[in-house]
Amino acid sequence: MTFQDLGLKAPILRALAEQGYERPSPIQEKAIPPALAGRDVLGCAQTGTGKTCAFAAPILQRLSDRKGKGIRALILTPTRELALQIQENIVAYSRHLPIRSAVIFGGVGQNPQVEQLKKGVDILVATPGRLGDLYNQKFVDLSRLEVFVLDEADRMLDMGFIHDVRRILGWLPKKKQTLFFSATMPPEVQGLVDSLLVNPVKVAVDPVSSPVEVIDQKLYYVDRGNKTKLLASLILEPDVKNALVFTRTKHGANKVAGDLVKAGIAAAAIHGNKSQTARQQALADFKSGKVTALVATDIAARGLDIEELSHVFNYNLPDVPETYVHRIGRTGRAGHGGTAISFCDINEKEELKGIQKLLGKAIPVVEDHPWPMEVFEPLPKDKKGRIINPEDAEARAAAKEKRRQRDAANKAAAAERKAKAAQKAAEAVEQPAPAQPEKKKKSRRGVRNSATLEEALVATAPTRPAAPEPAFEDFRRPDPLASDIIMDATARLLAPRKPAPRPEKKDNRKEKRPKEKQAKEKQAPQEKASQKQPKAQGKKQAAAQSPAPAPKSERKKRGGRGRAGRPPEIVLRSNGQKDSTEQPSLMKPYYLSDD
Numbered sequence: 001m002t003f004q005d006l007g008l009k010a011p012i013l014r015a016l017a018e019q020g021y022e023r024p025s026p027i028q029e030k031a032i033p034p035a036l037a038g039r040d041v042l043g044c045a046q047t048g049t050g051k052t053c054a055f056a057a058p059i060l061q062r063l064s065d066r067k068g069k070g071i072r073a074l075i076l077t078p079t080r081e082l083a084l085q086i087q088e089n090i091v092a093y094s095r096h097l098p099i100r101s102a103v104i105f106g107g108v109g110q111n112p113q114v115e116q117l118k119k120g121v122d123i124l125v126a127t128p129g130r131l132g133d134l135y136n137q138k139f140v141d142l143s144r145l146e147v148f149v150l151d152e153a154d155r156m157l158d159m160g161f162i163h164d165v166r167r168i169l170g171w172l173p174k175k176k177q178t179l180f181f182s183a184t185m186p187p188e189v190q191g192l193v194d195s196l197l198v199n200p201v202k203v204a205v206d207p208v209s210s211p212v213e214v215i216d217q218k219l220y221y222v223d224r225g226n227k228t229k230l231l232a233s234l235i236l237e238p239d240v241k242n243a244l245v246f247t248r249t250k251h252g253a254n255k256v257a258g259d260l261v262k263a264g265i266a267a268a269a270i271h272g273n274k275s276q277t278a279r280q281q282a283l284a285d286f287k288s289g290k291v292t293a294l295v296a297t298d299i300a301a302r303g304l305d306i307e308e309l310s311h312v313f314n315y316n317l318p319d320v321p322e323t324y325v326h327r328i329g330r331t332g333r334a335g336h337g338g339t340a341i342s343f344c345d346i347n348e349k350e351e352l353k354g355i356q357k358l359l360g361k362a363i364p365v366v367e368d369h370p371w372p373m374e375v376f377e378p379l380p381k382d383k384k385g386r387i388i389n390p391e392d393a394e395a396r397a398a399a400k401e402k403r404r405q406r407d408a409a410n411k412a413a414a415a416e417r418k419a420k421a422a423q424k425a426a427e428a429v430e431q432p433a434p435a436q437p438e439k440k441k442k443s444r445r446g447v448r449n450s451a452t453l454e455e456a457l458v459a460t461a462p463t464r465p466a467a468p469e470p471a472f473e474d475f476r477r478p479d480p481l482a483s484d485i486i487m488d489a490t491a492r493l494l495a496p497r498k499p500a501p502r503p504e505k506k507d508n509r510k511e512k513r514p515k516e517k518q519a520k521e522k523q524a525p526q527e528k529a530s531q532k533q534p535k536a537q538g539k540k541q542a543a544a545q546s547p548a549p550a551p552k553s554e555r556k557k558r559g560g561r562g563r564a565g566r567p568p569e570i571v572l573r574s575n576g577q578k579d580s581t582e583q584p585s586l587m588k589p590y591y592l593s594d595d
Helices: 010-018 026-036 051-065 080-093 111-119 128-136 153-158 162-169 187-196 224-235 250-262 276-288 321-328 346-359 390-430 453-460 483-494 503-532 535-545 552-558
Strands: 041-044 073-076 101-104 123-126 147-150 177-182 201-204 215-221 243-246 267-270 293-296 311-314 338-344
Touching (some): 010 051, 010 080, 026 041, 026 051, 026 177, 026 201, 051 073, 051 080, 051 177, 101 128, 250 267
Parallel strands (some): 073 147, 101 123, 147 177, 243 293, 243 311
């Protein structure tokens, strides 16, 4: 059977041919037709059998046949490396189609990924953590999703992502096509399958967790202290083109990579403590041939597609037997041959039994090598019956030493900063203070002492900087709002106006003044008597005593207009009765004279 027989379109067939695909693998042959028909697919196949193409090709054909906007297909993977690899394959398969794809994962800044999402994406490849972050920030919209792919579901369970996966499933629309792929089917994954898939087509190519038959497996019994020597000698053999080495711990990966570099082998380490940039660079150098040996933890055990990987080395046997299958599955991909070599010391006998039980056969043992096993006494166990693994102890000791060095470096830096500050302070004390300019003494030339108390008070009065007085005003001018000044001005305003004196009547005016005084003295007893009379009589008397209105001619002279609606002119009293403005306390000598 060929890819044309599966019903794929010409642009996809052309891209597959450019990638060197000639005939579909068993998983592709059984999964692509039902996926093209829109059915849910449950694929259970060994890693390295071509599962990526089995779900990518149907997705590309479905999206190219229908028009739509937004994220229409979501592929969820457990690791960053697998997400990058799936994205690379989708870009290669969609080379001749107007399909846009993107990949998002943690460990790097999100801004470039967000910008790519804003431009528009049809297919999104993501890891659970970063997808949840961007979804909560409203950068990812899954309301228009048509196809959902969950790849390496059992690995999601091993890495603790199963709860994240269940939360993400709640964000997806109910009507969609689901493609589910996993190498193993533990009970937890089976429960997820039952709740997710609707009448799926089950595709199982190989027995669960069985390794690819084309891989040549070998086992070396070697002591823990001689593993690095044996590894270096085997990698230097001519038939080893490139090698992927697996260790249990991150510290072990760094140590093994360093030992290989000392032995003259180009090596690099890749694990979770490395930055995403460093991991991608190490993987790129390994694929290009710049690095011969790539030492990794189980982070690289799933989904990494390295063309023509010749050897896989298990420096430490894994705790989980299924992980062994995934490790050696990095070689022997796409029908190519490969070799898987495992090291086993006295403390790893239990792990070896579990692996052989899963495989259903024993791994061939190589006995003729320079460093055969010489230690046959296992290490002591802890209170829970677990072997105290020296690899873990070394990792803890290395982490402790790294923290100690970091703390020492921080203390040294703090001491150096303190010493520099003290030196600067000492230099500041030793340097003489800059000479300050002498203050000029104010000259008292032209200044005289105040002659009176008033002058002294005015001279020492504080000035108001907020409202400076104009330069032309006299600073000794009295305050115009003082009470006595206001009273004087009021009295001056309400005082009777004196007619302009005539020259011929000056003597008569002087003679009449005593008569006016006598009239006022006679009027005073009458006012006191009037206050004792009843109110009615007081009103009549006030009306009788009120002066008669002045004639019109006199009003004209005074300036009154005499029209209706105009304010009446004030009539001054001529009967000698005093008003409030004529009280002695308000009178001022400068407008009343006794002469």
